[in-house]
Amino acid sequence: MLEVSGLTKRFGGLLAVADVSLRVPEGGIVALVGPNGAGKTTLFAMVSGFIAPDSGSVAFAGEEITGLPPHLICAKGLVRTFQVVQPFGRLSVCENIAVGAHLHLAGRKEALERAREVAEKVGMGPLLDRRAQALTVAGRKRLELARALATAPRLLLLDEVMAGLNPTEMGAMIDVVKAIRDMGVTVFLIEHVMQAVASLAERVYVLNQGRLIADGAPGEIARTPAVIEAYLGHGAAARMVAQAVEASR
Amino acid sequence: MARLGIAGGMIVALAVPYLIRSDFWLGFLITVLLFAAMGMAWNVLGGYAGQFSFGHAAFFGTGAYASAILHIGFGLNPWLGLAAAAVAGGLVGLVIGTLSFRYGLRGSYFALITLAFAEVLRILANTAEFTGGGVGLYVPLKVGVANLQFESKLGYYYVALGFTVLSLGVGWALERSRLGARLMAIRENEDAARALGVDTFMCKLQAIVISGALTGLGGAFYTQYYLYIDPGIAYGPGVSVEILLVPIIGGLGTVFGPLLGSAVLHGAGELARRLVGDAPGLSLIFYGALLVIMVRFLPEGLMGLVWRLSRRRERAANA
Amino acid sequence: MLDPVILLPAAINGLTMGAVYALVALGLTLIYGVLHIINFAHGSLLMVGLYGAFFLHRFGVDPYLALLVMVPALFALGYVLQWSVIGRASHGSDQNVLLVTLGASIVIENLALYFFSADTQTIDTPYAIAMVDIGVALVSLPRLIALGASLALAAILWLLIARTDLGRAIRAVAKERQGARLMGIDVDHIFAMSFGIGTACLGAAACLLLPMFYVSPHIGHVFVLVAFTVVVLGGMGSFSGALIGGLLIGVTESLCGLLLGESLGQIGIFLIFIATLLFRPSGLFGSRLS
Numbered sequence: 110m111l112e113v114s115g116l117t118k119r120f121g122g123l124l125a126v127a128d129v130s131l132r133v134p135e136g137g138i139v140a141l142v143g144p145n146g147a148g149k150t151t152l153f154a155m156v157s158g159f160i161a162p163d164s165g166s167v168a169f170a171g172e173e174i175t176g177l178p179p180h181l182i183c184a185k186g187l188v189r190t191f192q193v194v195q196p197f198g199r200l201s202v203c204e205n206i207a208v209g210a211h212l213h214l215a216g217r218k219e220a221l222e223r224a225r226e227v228a229e230k231v232g233m234g235p236l237l238d239r240r241a242q243a244l245t246v247a248g249r250k251r252l253e254l255a256r257a258l259a260t261a262p263r264l265l266l267l268d269e270v271m272a273g274l275n276p277t278e279m280g281a282m283i284d285v286v287k288a289i290r291d292m293g294v295t296v297f298l299i300e301h302v303m304q305a306v307a308s309l310a311e312r313v314y315v316l317n318q319g320r321l322i323a324d325g326a327p328g329e330i331a332r333t334p335a336v337i338e339a340y341l342g343h344g345a346a347a348r349m350v351a352q353a354v355e356a357s358r
Numbered sequence: 359m360a361r362l363g364i365a366g367g368m369i370v371a372l373a374v375p376y377l378i379r380s381d382f383w384l385g386f387l388i389t390v391l392l393f394a395a396m397g398m399a400w401n402v403l404g405g406y407a408g409q410f411s412f413g414h415a416a417f418f419g420t421g422a423y424a425s426a427i428l429h430i431g432f433g434l435n436p437w438l439g440l441a442a443a444a445v446a447g448g449l450v451g452l453v454i455g456t457l458s459f460r461y462g463l464r465g466s467y468f469a470l471i472t473l474a475f476a477e478v479l480r481i482l483a484n485t486a487e488f489t490g491g492g493v494g495l496y497v498p499l500k501v502g503v504a505n506l507q508f509e510s511k512l513g514y515y516y517v518a519l520g521f522t523v524l525s526l527g528v529g530w531a532l533e534r535s536r537l538g539a540r541l542m543a544i545r546e547n548e549d550a551a552r553a554l555g556v557d558t559f560m561c562k563l564q565a566i567v568i569s570g571a572l573t574g575l576g577g578a579f580y581t582q583y584y585l586y587i588d589p590g591i592a593y594g595p596g597v598s599v600e601i602l603l604v605p606i607i608g609g610l611g612t613v614f615g616p617l618l619g620s621a622v623l624h625g626a627g628e629l630a631r632r633l634v635g636d637a638p639g640l641s642l643i644f645y646g647a648l649l650v651i652m653v654r655f656l657p658e659g660l661m662g663l664v665w666r667l668s669r670r671r672e673r674a675a676n677a
Numbered sequence: 678m679l680d681p682v683i684l685l686p687a688a689i690n691g692l693t694m695g696a697v698y699a700l701v702a703l704g705l706t707l708i709y710g711v712l713h714i715i716n717f718a719h720g721s722l723l724m725v726g727l728y729g730a731f732f733l734h735r736f737g738v739d740p741y742l743a744l745l746v747m748v749p750a751l752f753a754l755g756y757v758l759q760w761s762v763i764g765r766a767s768h769g770s771d772q773n774v775l776l777v778t779l780g781a782s783i784v785i786e787n788l789a790l791y792f793f794s795a796d797t798q799t800i801d802t803p804y805a806i807a808m809v810d811i812g813v814a815l816v817s818l819p820r821l822i823a824l825g826a827s828l829a830l831a832a833i834l835w836l837l838i839a840r841t842d843l844g845r846a847i848r849a850v851a852k853e854r855q856g857a858r859l860m861g862i863d864v865d866h867i868f869a870m871s872f873g874i875g876t877a878c879l880g881a882a883a884c885l886l887l888p889m890f891y892v893s894p895h896i897g898h899v900f901v902l903v904a905f906t907v908v909v910l911g912g913m914g915s916f917s918g919a920l921i922g923g924l925l926i927g928v929t930e931s932l933c934g935l936l937l938g939e940s941l942g943q944i945g946i947f948l949i950f951i952a953t954l955l956f957r958p959s960g961l962f963g964s965r966l967s
Binding site: 157159178179180183184188189190191195196197198199200204207208209211212214215216217220256257259260 | 534535536539540542543546547549550551552553554555556557558
Binding site for chain 2: 714715762765766767768771772773775776777779780781782783784785786787788789790791794795894898902905909938940941943944947948950951954955956958
């Protein structure tokens, strides 16, 4: 579905994303994890057309989309959400979602109708007439998701939809994401919350300082020394191994 | 309910000239209608799309000159001149919009560049020969409906009314269209709109073309009504300010805000003249103060106030 | 027509006029650099300063001496205006500030029209027509003084921002509003101070301008877009940029006037303005106050 090869982006002297290649197969859920500042959001921004890469290419459904503007990429069926939610504050929930629905529906009535359906799907039915700026954090995250979903995407890029949610809300959000996958939408998500990654993703890519350092099933990568190093600091893997050896004695 | 209200309003608007029978007040209503219509034109770009223009005189003046020049120089019928003015205003919108939006100007910068375009046009009109330079252009007096010149203000009133209905109708249709939904999304958050597949450049461009065309129409009406135009009136900052005040006072991004705003603005201006006398600058002092007060205390305009009050009454009724 | 004998004096003339533009723009760029707002009332506040100096002259105060009164007076006016009107009405939105300062400028300008009538007024000073021979051309003394003053003012502003505690607070607010507030800086006060200093510059500009110019209620129009052009060209919030931008604009205007005629000359400024906004929105020198 998505094929990224050799993607690189430099901001001044900082190498934000360095020669990253990855694949997201159709129908699955793939996660991108890594410490803060690893370049995850920059990678998403390049894939969705918000930032032009310095080099490398992005192919979506077998078609090269590198350098296309975001609205054209969205029209092809690849849509992103934002890490910091970006609601249309003074519009109602229904109107917010309808903006997404308008991608394929020209009529106002049809778009609003579609928006209501999508709202039901993500559990926002009762909030349809609420102004977006009056929503809670969890509500805004759902709205972000619903708007993206309303564009009828084939691939959904979710940037930290779990951040700021309490455990109950997180459980509900995990169910929503699974439901989206079951509708046939491929999901590629950035996530900090490992529990969510473990219960959602079939495959995980780990980014650190702009470079991919590991990939595999969620269970595997948690045991990869490079990943442990990246998350817990230099020498952590060695200490953990030592501890494990210590404990087994 | 709303439809009934609108139908009732239309009947009143059609009957009004026969009820008041005063040339002065008819003239007042013509001004109110003209600026309501142009206020809505500004509203399309500023209220719905969130792109504040400080230079709508660029469209107004171009429309005014287009109809005057085509009529005087080429004998074009003034009714067709209205259409030509709309096209000319739209074209100016296309040029300004293409340049500004292509290079991503937003907010204050967009406001400033529109002002600068209006000033450039003012200087050009002041210098060029076919605009009559600083002296301006007089439209020859040839009274006749076919000539868009009327014996009494009655005729102008109905033309202005038609213009207002057209303009508010555009706003009404916009609120029920995909373009309107996209413009409001752009106003609220441009990046999010782009992520959802909105071609923000094209949408804003459509908004400024519609806005420019309607404002150009207003300029042509002005020329026919006063039979005179000069660079200061056409492209001066005065008209830009008056046009933008209307929807800000009435309510940004609403259909009836511009009408309400224009009525209140000009009504209050008239009241000030009656109370203090007609001194230079007086009505403008009033307009400026009104602008500050509205932004300070009623940023959603009078329509916002109306909405809040009606909600309070509803709640009181339910309690 | 393109003879250097004509061209050079015109350029020098433009340079001195540019110094006045720089004087006006210095205050504007400070206000933009800190408050990130575009102050539309800047031209009208200059007009207030000009009328102030004009009436002081009626009472026998020399314009250059009037500096001692007008600079603090306009500082106070600016402080109060920002603190009591602009800051409160903005609700934290740039577009609202733009509208409020537009409204304020309309009020100020038309109050002047109401009280002072639209007449253009000038003052007579013994040195108004004094000329100084600088070798290649004759330059009027007030213009030469304005040139020197604009250099001095730019230096003073730079020292104020770079070297004083107030300047440090202003830079902190310019960079990070919330952070500055958490550090115990009274942000509203710093905003008003910056706005006050910006308008105080206008007090100085007015006193230096009056001997060689005129005053009328609409004089702000002459300067406001020019000042914006200078600020945008020099890079919003940059003092040296405003200085160089002002001189550049002055020369451009003078040469455009020479080549295109008086009435079309001004168009050059607006075209530069439009081109800068479109192609180099960060200005020629692009450094920000931070």
